[in-house]
Amino acid sequence: MALLTSTECVSRYGAAYKESNMVLWDVPSELEIGVIPKRIYCNKDMLIPLTLAFKALISTGYVKELKTFDGCFNIRQKRGGVTQSLHSWGVAIDVNAAWNGLGKTPTLSQGFVKCFTDNGFDWGGHWNKPDGMHFQLKSFK
Numbered sequence: 001m002a003l004l005t006s007t008e009c010v011s012r013y014g015a016a017y018k019e020s021n022m023v024l025w026d027v028p029s030e031l032e033i034g035v036i037p038k039r040i041y042c043n044k045d046m047l048i049p050l051t052l053a054f055k056a057l058i059s060t061g062y063v064k065e066l067k068t069f070d071g072c073f074n075i076r077q078k079r080g081g082v083t084q085s086l087h088s089w090g091v092a093i094d095v096n097a098a099w100n101g102l103g104k105t106p107t108l109s110q111g112f113v114k115c116f117t118d119n120g121f122d123w124g125g126h127w128n129k130p131d132g133m134h135f136q137l138k139s140f141k
């Protein structure tokens with residue numbers, strides 16, 4: 001299935017700098033396990049998928065594998081690319097960045113990844129140039 005694109009984000013949310021669909025999400029306390037943040041500034045469309053993914057991490061125990069939460073909203077170009085990163089609209093998160101660098105072999109377990117991919121996310125670890133730290137919302141199409 002096709003990945004979510006910056007073009008799709010522009011048509012749905014407008015220019016990234018407008019931060020039109022962004023919210024400061026007060027993460028429910030039952031999800032504040034391990035290094036899951038207390039607050040995340042993210043796109044509104046992330047609330048349900050992220051809630052489900054965090055719940056899955058907790059119920060399966062894979063939350064232990066979550067070492068660092070490395071950010072969501074960040075207006076920038078794709079690393080090594082010409083288009084805007086989906087982080088610009090707050091529809092992507094990075095985790096365990098130190099062990100899952102761009103172009104490196106990802107270290108996240110399949111079970112951990114599944115907690116996200118079962119709940120509305122695509123994972124960058126499968127890409128030609130792996131981005132193992134990166135999870136982004138599935139395409140709206």
Ligand SMILES: [Zn+2]
Pocket residue numbers: 087092093094133134135
């Ligand atoms: Zn990312």
